[in-house]
Amino acid sequence: GAGVSQSPRYKVAKRGQDVALRCDPISGHVSLFWYQQALGQGPEFLTYFQNEAQLDKSGLPSDRFFAERPEGSVSTLKIQRTQQEDSAVYLCASSSRSDRAHTEAFFGQGTRLTVV
Amino acid sequence: AQSVTQLGSHVSVSEGALVLLRCNYSSSVPPYLFWYVQYPNQGLQLLLKYTSAATLVKGINGFEAEFKKSETSFHLTKPSAHMSDAAEYFCAVSEEFNFGNEKLTFGTGTRLTIIP
Numbered sequence: 001g002a003g004v005s006q007s008p009r010y011k012v013a014k015r016g017q018d019v020a021l022r023c024d025p026i027s028g029h030v031s032l033f034w035y036q037q038a039l040g041q042g043p044e045f046l047t048y049f050q051n052e053a054q055l056d057k058s059g060l061p062s063d064r065f066f067a068e069r070p071e072g073s074v075s076t077l078k079i080q081r082t083q084q085e086d087s088a089v090y091l092c093a094s095s096s097r098s099d100r101a102h103t104e105a106f107f108g109q110g111t112r113l114t115v116v
Numbered sequence: 117a118q119s120v121t122q123l124g125s126h127v128s129v130s131e132g133a134l135v136l137l138r139c140n141y142s143s144s145v146p147p148y149l150f151w152y153v154q155y156p157n158q159g160l161q162l163l164l165k166y167t168s169a170a171t172l173v174k175g176i177n178g179f180e181a182e183f184k185k186s187e188t189s190f191h192l193t194k195p196s197a198h199m200s201d202a203a204e205y206f207c208a209v210s211e212e213f214n215f216g217n218e219k220l221t222f223g224t225g226t227r228l229t230i231i232p
Contacts, residue, residue: 031218041224104162107152108159
């Protein structure tokens with residue numbers, strides 16, 4: 001596609017419910033990032049994939065958060081047993097290379113998750 | 117650890133006036149610095165980046181930023197504000213490039229309002 005696509009755009013979940021957020025990166029992009037943006041804050045790093053390999057998950061806030069990218073393209077961020085503090089915008093970004101620094105990362109529009 | 121401080125969560129300027137958005141960073145190694153813009157309900161878009169080449173960096177939409185090591189600053193400027201510049205602006209820093217994992221640390225953002 002022309003850009004990074006995320007779905008759904010908006011998700012309302014009841015506390016305790018599991019959710020899955022999808023990211024379709026730009027075709028051919030090797031690197032994929034997930035960020036969490038709480039209201040009034042800047043994005044915070046969650047995890048990084050190089051193709052299908054999850055090389056960094058240091059930003060995942062708890063073991064309720066799980067991300068995968070099984071075929072090196074589409075990625076899914078799953079949150080189990082959602083809690084109110086999980087309410088945020090979840091941003092996905094992709095970039096074309098993993099062997100050169102400062103390759104521009106393109107961001108999707110994000111998924112706004114509200115836990116009630 | 118790297119960090120970014122954006123002074124002023126809200127900035128208002130008159131149309132045609134100078135735009136100045138402040139960013140100070142903390143980094144234990146020479147940093148790479150970025151400015152992103154976020155329009156309502158859209159993803160982040162890269163405005164410009166500093167990667168240790170020229171200290172004065174020119175970006176899109178007439179924006180520029182100057183890296184000042186002695187002041188640990190990377191302020192964003194535009195000589196003449198336009199109504200279309202109204203958005204949220206984020207400064208970000210990256211210290212490392214580890215197997216393509218160029219994760220960014222963002223500031224809390226500055227909301228720019230343009231007064232007609």
